[in-house]
Amino acid sequence: xxxxxxxxxxxxxxxxxxxxxxxxxxxxxxxxxxxxxxxxxxxxxxxxxxxxxxxxxxxxxxxxxxxxxxxxxxxxxxxxxxxxxxxxxxxxxxxxxxxxxxxxxxxxxxxxxxxxxxxxxxxxxxxxxxxxxxxxxxxxxxxxxxxxxxxxxxxxxxxxxxxxxxxxxxxxxxxxxxxxxxxxxxxxxxxxxxxxxxxxxxxxxxxxxxxxxxxxxxxxxxxxxxxxxxxxxxxxxxxxxxxxxxxxxxxxxxxxxxxxxxxxxxxxxxxxxxxxxxxxxxxxxxxxxxxxxxxxxxxxxxxxx
Amino acid sequence: xxxxxxxxxxxxxxxxxxxxxxxxxxxxxxxxxxxxxxxxxxxxxxxxxxxxxxxxxxxxxxxxxxxxxxxxxxxxxxxxxxxxxxxxxxxxxxxxxxxxxxxxxxxxxxxxxxxxxxxxxxxxxxxxxxxxxxxxxxxxxxx
Numbered sequence: 001x002x003x004x005x006x007x008x009x010x011x012x013x014x015x016x017x018x019x020x021x022x023x024x025x026x027x028x029x030x031x032x033x034x035x036x037x038x039x040x041x042x043x044x045x046x047x048x049x050x051x052x053x054x055x056x057x058x059x060x061x062x063x064x065x066x067x068x069x070x071x072x073x074x075x076x077x078x079x080x081x082x083x084x085x086x087x088x089x090x091x092x093x094x095x096x097x098x099x100x101x102x103x104x105x106x107x108x109x110x111x112x113x114x115x116x117x118x119x120x121x122x123x124x125x126x127x128x129x130x131x132x133x134x135x136x137x138x139x140x141x142x143x144x145x146x147x148x149x150x151x152x153x154x155x156x157x158x159x160x161x162x163x164x165x166x167x168x169x170x171x172x173x174x175x176x177x178x179x180x181x182x183x184x185x186x187x188x189x190x191x192x193x194x195x196x197x198x199x200x201x202x203x204x205x206x207x208x209x210x211x212x213x214x215x216x217x218x219x220x221x222x223x224x225x226x227x228x229x230x231x232x233x234x235x236x237x238x239x240x241x242x243x244x245x246x247x248x249x250x251x252x253x254x255x256x257x258x259x260x261x262x263x264x265x266x267x268x269x270x271x272x273x274x275x276x277x278x279x280x281x282x283x284x285x286x287x288x289x290x291x292x293x294x295x296x297x298x299x300x301x302x303x304x305x
Numbered sequence: 306x307x308x309x310x311x312x313x314x315x316x317x318x319x320x321x322x323x324x325x326x327x328x329x330x331x332x333x334x335x336x337x338x339x340x341x342x343x344x345x346x347x348x349x350x351x352x353x354x355x356x357x358x359x360x361x362x363x364x365x366x367x368x369x370x371x372x373x374x375x376x377x378x379x380x381x382x383x384x385x386x387x388x389x390x391x392x393x394x395x396x397x398x399x400x401x402x403x404x405x406x407x408x409x410x411x412x413x414x415x416x417x418x419x420x421x422x423x424x425x426x427x428x429x430x431x432x433x434x435x436x437x438x439x440x441x442x443x444x445x446x447x448x
Contacts, residue, residue: 106410
C-alpha cells in the first residue's frame with residue numbers, strides 16, 4: 001500500500017493519469033462514489049491557516065461518505081503543549097484512517113508519514129511541497145486542454161518562493177513537447193537548483209523574461225502566482241515587488257482566445273476581479289477541481305476504488 | 306622522516322596535501338589521549354604530495370564521515386601490528402547526524418529527537434540534500 005503522498009514526484013506519470021481519470025469519473029458520476037468512504041475518517045491536521053486546502057479536503061471526504069476530524073490551528077492542539085509532529089502522528093493514527101497535514105516547517109509531513117501507521121498527505125509544508133495543488137493544476141489543465149503535453153506554459157510572478165510553481169514545473173516537465181516561459185523580476189527568478197535539477201537535467205525547453213505583455217500571445221496556459229508577504233524578510237522588498245505583474249484586460253487583448261488562466265489562490269492584486277468574467281479565467285474552476293482530485297487521491301490511498 | 310610503527314591503531318593515508326589538519330580537527334583527535342602523528346607534505350608517487358595521519362590506539366572511526374569529508378583517502382586499520390583492513394571510503398548514500406541542516410524553516414530546527422538525515426543526490430558534484438527540506442548540505446571546509 002502507498003504510504004501517502006509527500007512530494008508530487010513520488011507519483012509516476014501513469015499514476016497521475018489514473019488519478020485524473022478517476023477524478024473525471026467522479027465529476028461525471030458523483031453518485032457512484034457517494035458511499036465509498038463510509039465509516040472512514042480523515043484527520044485534517046492544519047498547523048497554519050488555510051481556507052481552500054482544508055475545506056477542499058474536508059468536502060472531498062464528506063462527498064465520499066466519510067467523516068472528518070482535526071484542528072485548524074496549532075494553538076488548539078497538543079502542539080501548544082510542546083508535542084512533536086512524530087507523537088501527534090502516532091496519536092492520530094489511533095483515531096483516523098488517513099491524515100492531511102499542513103505545517104509551516106518544511107518536511108513536517110514526511111516526519112508524520114515516518115511515524116504514522118496510516119497514509120499521510122502533505123497539504124503544504126512551508127515553501128516546500130504542495131502536491132495536491134499540483135494535482136489540482138494538472139486536472140484543470142487536462143480538463144481545459146484535453147492534454148498535458150505540447151503546450152507553451154507561462155509561469156508568472158514569484159518564481160523564487162512559489163512552491164506551486166516548482167512542483168508544477170517538475171510535473172509538467174515529464175510530459176512531451178512542453179515549453180515554459182518563466183516571467184518574473186530578477187529578484188524573484190526561479191532558483192538555480194530548480195533550473196539545474198529539473199529543467200537542465202530533463203532537457204526541458206524554457207526561456208526567462210521579465211515582461212508579461214511581450215510573451216502573452218504565445219501562451220496556452222498562464223499560471224499566475226501571488227507575491228507572498230510571508231516569504232520576505234524585508235517588508236520594503238515585499239512592497240516594492242508585490243504589484244510587479246498585474247494581469248489587466250489590456251494585457252489580455254493579445255492573448256490566444258483559448259488561453260487558460262490559472263492561479264493557486266489566494267490572489268492579491270495580480271488578477272483584478274474584472275478578469276473573473278473572462279471565459280479564459282479558470283482559477284475558480286481550479287478550486288472545484290481541487291476537491292475532485294483530492295477525492296480521487298483519498299480513494300487511491302485508502303484503496304477503496 | 307620516521308614515525309614509529311603502530312601496534313593497534315589507524316593510518317589515514319593519501320589525504321590531499323595541506324588538508325590533514327582539517328581532518329585532524331574534524332575527527333576531534335585533539336580530544337583523544339592516544340599518540341597522534343600528522344605528517345604534512347609527504348612525497349607521494351600518486352599525488353605528488355600528501356598528508357598522513359597516524360593514530361595509535363583503538364578509535365571508533367565512522368567510515369561514512371570519512372567518505373563524506375575526504376573521499377579517496379586510504380584507511381588502514383592495524384591490530385597487533387597487522388594490517389587487518391585497508392579501505393577507501395566511498396561517498397555514503399546517506400548521512401545520519403553527521404551534518405546538520407541549517408535551514409531555519411526545516412522541521413529539524415524544532416522537532417525534538419529528530420535525526421538530521423542527508424541523502425546523496427548527485428555523486429559527481431558530491432551533493433547531499435536534507436531528506437526533509439531538500440536543502441543542500443554545505444561542504445566541510447577544504448574538502
